[in-house]
Amino acid sequence: MLWRRFLAVFIKEFVQMRRDRITFAMMVGVPLMQLILFGYAINSDPKSLPTAVVMGDSSPFARSIVTALQNSAYFRIVESPVSEARADELLRLGDVQFVVTIPVDFTRDLIRGDRPTLLVEADATDPAATSNAISALISLNDTALDHDLKGPLASLKNAPPPFDLQIHRRYNEEGITQFNIVPGLMGVVLTMTMVMMTGLAMTREQERGTMENLLAMPIRPVEVMLGKIAPYIFVGYVQVTIIILAAHYLFDVPVIGSLPLLFGSAIFFIAANLSVGFTFSTLAKSQMQAMQLSFFYFLPSLLLSGFMFPFRGMPEWAQWIGEVLPLTHFLRIIRGVMLKGNAPYEVWPNLWPIAAFMLAAMALALLRYRRTVA
Amino acid sequence: MTLAIDVQGLSKSFDGKTVVHDLTLRVARGQICGFLGPNGSGKTTSIRMLCGLLKPDSGSGTCLGYDVIRETDQIKRHIGYMTQKFGLYEDLTIQENLQFTARVYGLDRRNERVEASLERLGLHHRRNQLAGALSGGWKQRLALAACLLHEPELLLLDEPTAGVDPKARRDFWDQIHAMAAQGITVLVSTHYMDEAERCHEIVYIAYGRLLTYGSIHQVIAEAGLTTWAVAAKGDGARIATLSQDLSGKPGIDAVAAFGAGLHVGGRDAAALERAIAPYRSDPMLTWQRTEPNLEDVFIDLVARAENDPRAA
Known part of the structure; x- marks a missing residue:
């Protein structure tokens, strides 16, 4: 007896489920949507982040640094060179994630062994978006200029690195x-x-x-x-x-x-x-x-x-x-x-x-x- | 005599199924027109076309002089439509429902009208009660009051008395007649024969087609039906078997239970007499010629429409 009544409800539920197209679509659509979104769309290690470069110095050294940034795959130079004011605007608008500033006299200071400072400003309103890119930067100053520091400049390759890196997390200093x-x-x-x-x-x-x-x-x-x-x-x-x-x-x-x-x-x-x-x-x-x-x-x-x-x-x-x-x-x-x-x-x-x-x-x-x- | 409703050839189909077919209807102002027909015969669809809620697939005409296809806004402003299901908000109070309706129609002297309406309804003391808490009869009165707020010239009532007790029904019909006396035209759909008899004229539709139209006397006379009443001595068992025996016999067009007996009707009086002859000698039965009533006529009409090849 119990079995028959159970079956009555069981069958009725199936019939009703089949009539309710949207519920049916939900049962198929939601898992599919989640699979596609989580599987293909989401990536917590974003790469090729838009970057603007303020070129205070356009020497081969400076260009090597820009190349090294792009080679890291985390940075995609979208505007270069830009003025400081424009760079700041791009950052505020959210059009770029990073602004890299190569200071004036970068080459001179580098050759002198004065260890000039390269400034990297990150839009840290979303700390998750920038953290991996910032980690990638850390090794940059060790290796970026390896090819350029030849002959008399080879001595600059020795530790400490030839230039300093200053990372500035804008809008959210502490991340x-x-x-x-x-x-x-x-x-x-x-x-x-x-x-x-x-x-x-x-x-x-x-x-x-x-x-x-x-x-x-x-x-x-x-x-x-x-x-x-x-x-x-x-x-x-x-x-x-x-x-x-x-x-x-x-x-x-x-x-x-x-x-x-x-x-x-x-x-x-x-x-x-x-x-x-x-x-x-x-x-x-x-x-x-x-x-x-x-x-x-x-x-x-x-x-x-x-x-x-x-x-x-x-x-x-x-x-x-x-x-x-x-x-x-x-x-x-x-x-x-x-x-x-x-x-x-x-x-x-x-x-x-x-x-x-x-x-x-x-x-x-x-x-x-x-x-x-x- | 001006016409409140004057439509020709209205048709409407849904998903290829014709619900209303070629409906032509003329109702004079101040008349109470009863709209009758079995369930699913197209009454609600017809009413919706008349009040501008549905656009007919074909046909034309006017309601209160406004075109039923192009001037639906004007029609909506001047008619009162009471839906089959209670259409007001159950989670608003009686007064709030009336206020809302008055605002939608953009009525002047809003508070005054609402007060007067509450007074007429006899709901003055219950104005703050939620509409959902009202019984069926009171809900119907409230719904009617809401459609009368803007003083419509034509009332379209879709089965207003379904599920309402006899006393409330009688009050309701008294009100309908009072309004008709003031010149308001009323089209009311119903399943009750006693209500049909309270109408000035009736329209009967089945399978989306208009079958008959006119005053009750006209409708009965035009049907040309001869009717015999049969009563049985003893218990009703004899009547039940007789009803089955007679149905479908040539010459017999309508068999209907009537009280403890039967009404047997046919359009051809001679054929009918031949058909019932074998049963008239039955000592347990008494046969008597009688006037056909509306129900006999409708049963015959529906039976005829069923056999009509056009009725799909």
Whole structure:
């Protein structure tokens, strides 16, 4: 008897599982997605990091050092030579990870045996991204000039190394992980909660049978959408405030840039995530499905945005996906403003992609909304 | 006499299955029109097309003078549509639901209207109760009050009395008649024959096709049905076997249980008499000619529609 009743439920569950396409897709899709992302996209030892070189001296020695940097595979020279001011800007914008400064009179001091100092500045807002590259640097000053130090200069090869290396971890002197994680968490928390909040918005109307009544009333889809999104912008701001307070008072994360700029930029990110949630809720048939769909958004956001793993460690295709996701850009904005003190014009390159994403998600949601009328 | 609903040839199909086929309907202002038909006959789809929720695949027409295809915004503003399932928010209070509805319609004197509506409903003292806590009958009254807030000229009610007790149903119909007296047109779908009899005119659809239309007398007269009532002495067992014997016999178009007996109907009076002749001598049965009622007519109509090769 027990067996038969067990079988009744067992069979029914299978039949229902087969009907629920999204759950089925989840069961196959999520492991596949995780395998691909973890297996191919993630690399905790990022190489060929963009580097700018300030050439105070363009002697063969200096060029040998630049070559040695590139040969290490960790550094990819993207701009050289650059002025100090430009180098600083590139670092603030996050366009380069390192700035190498070869000082004026480098060659003269080297030949004299005065052991000139080579300055390497690293963007340490993500300590994980730079640590291996910095380790690789340590051996550089021993070997970089081996070929150049010939004849009368051969004596310089002997220890101590012919030049000094000074490594400057910018924006995060001590390489504290929290400086990277805590601001990033703001983006992650907003992504998860905001998408879920509106993800339920339309499916709840569907499930409770209030949708038809809403559709029969003289109200436009855009009015419904904005009306449903707007209240959660306040919720988002409450979260932003809590995290900033916690970052500052619990974790001593500096807030170098302007808070109004941070709050101003956050609205686009919050609205973008709310729009994604709203889109999901027009695609899904039930609240359960909306939840499941949002999982397909969280996973790449978490893994490909540079939150958990260094963005520049990922292969190009994964970086392209990452560039589409609002979280990627928001992480850059929030780290830029809090740690680097970015100004509005430095935030803009990461702000417009979020705004564009938001508009696209809203357009899709409205398109889908109209179709649900039928 | 102006028409509140005037549509021709409305058709709608979903996934290749025709749900409403070539529906033509004219309802004069101030009339109560009963919309009848079996489950899945296309009543809800028809109502949704009339109120601008669904775009017909073909056909044309007007609702309150507004085009049903192009002027759906105007239609939505001027009609009241009560959905089959309770469509208000169960987690809002009665008053909050009414306020929300009033805001969506952009009504002036909002508080005044909501107050008046609460007063009319007799829900004044329960205004802060959650709508989800109301019984079926009260939910229906609240839903009706919400669709009346913006003073619509046409009410489309989709099975408003399903699951509502007889007393509440009677109150509801009194209200419908009061509104019709004020000139409001009402299209109401129902499964109850007693409700159909309260309508000025009725429409019967099955398999997406309109089968008959008119006042009750017209509908019955046009059906041209001859009906015999049969009663049995003793227990009902005789009636049950008789019902099976008679169904499908040539000349017999409709057999329906009626009280403890049966109604047997046919369009051809002579053929019907020939068909029942062998049973009329049965001493356990008493036969009597009677007037066909709406149900007899509908059973005959559905049976005819079923045999119609066009009904896919």
